[in-house]
Amino acid sequence: AQSVTQLDSQVPVFEEAPVELRCNYSSSVSVYLFWYVQYPNQGLQLLLKYLSGSTLVKGINGFEAEFNKSQTSFHLRKPSVHISDTAEYFCAVRTPAQGAQKLVFGQGTRLTINP
Amino acid sequence: DAGVIQSPRHEVTEMGQEVTLRCKPISGHDYLFWYRQTMMRGLELLIYFNNNVPIDDSGMPEDRFSAKMPNASFSTLKIQPSEPRDSAVYFCASSPGYSNQPQHFGDGTRLSIL
Numbered sequence A: 001a002q003s004v005t006q007l008d009s010q011v012p013v014f015e016e017a018p019v020e021l022r023c024n025y026s027s028s029v030s031v032y033l034f035w036y037v038q039y040p041n042q043g044l045q046l047l048l049k050y051l052s053g054s055t056l057v058k059g060i061n062g063f064e065a066e067f068n069k070s071q072t073s074f075h076l077r078k079p080s081v082h083i084s085d086t087a088e089y090f091c092a093v094r095t096p097a098q099g100a101q102k103l104v105f106g107q108g109t110r111l112t113i114n115p
Numbered sequence B: 001d002a003g004v005i006q007s008p009r010h011e012v013t014e015m016g017q018e019v020t021l022r023c024k025p026i027s028g029h030d031y032l033f034w035y036r037q038t039m040m041r042g043l044e045l046l047i048y049f050n051n052n053v054p055i056d057d058s059g060m061p062e063d064r065f066s067a068k069m070p071n072a073s074f075s076t077l078k079i080q081p082s083e084p085r086d087s088a089v090y091f092c093a094s095s096p097g098y099s100n101q102p103q104h105f106g107d108g109t110r111l112s113i114l
Helices: none
Strands: A001-005 A010-014 A019-021 A022-025 A032-038 A042-048 A054-059 A065-069 A073-078 A085-093 A109-114 B003-007 B010-013 B019-024 B029-038 B042-050 B055-056 B067-070 B074-079 B088-095 B107-114
Touching: A001 A085, A010 A019, A019 A109, A022 A032, A022 A085, A032 A065, A032 A073, A042 A054, A042 A065, A042 A073, A042 B010, A073 A085, B003 B088, B010 B019, B019 B088, B019 B107, B029 B074, B042 B074, B055 B067, B074 B088
Parallel strands: A010 A109, B010 B107
Antiparallel strands: A001 A022, A019 A073, A022 A073, A032 A042, A032 A085, A054 A065, A065 A073, A085 A109, B003 B019, B019 B074, B029 B042, B029 B088, B042 B055, B067 B074, B088 B107
16 A cells, blocks of 8 residues: 655745755555645645656646655655745655556645745 | 536534535546545545446445435535534545546535534
8 A cells, every 4th residue: 555754744935945845655566646736725736747757747836846766755846935835735646557546645734935 | 627616615514414515527537536634634535436436435434424426427425414523624526537647626615513
């Protein structure tokens, strides 16, 4: 079974500073990896996904993530954050097996941007 | 594309009452998921359907919870009788039939049981 650990429950950052949100996963098979963002009073929106190929994945709103198989990590980064990036961020994993539709989510990281 | 549509957005009711949450998935999506989100437990998968058939309901907390999908464009999650500990945000999500495709979430129903 897969599991996901988001190492920080809260990350406060000043506006225009860089940020990294950490995600580690465990799985005995290959996986697909996803980052979702949840703005206040909204559902989850897909930021980016890693399926295969290049380990550096670019997403919406200037975010990117790097898949590291040896460290079983999929950390999310942004070089310069804005107030509008204040939200909760979820890392999720799924196996590529046919019919394997369940996503396993981490506990989330609350990103707070201070002016 | 209208996205996943949930109703109501907010529901406040008294303990013991029946609660019905509704979801319309994205047209053409084969899978539908019901999640519950709380501060204490985070995001929990309750049940999911494939082509209107329940596949995994192991996350349904107890018999007071039931979910149905009578057709490809509609699903309900029912709680009867409701209890204060059921207060949470309930999300519906849908996805196409390929595991490399992401799930698309609705905006959720915020449920408060008094």
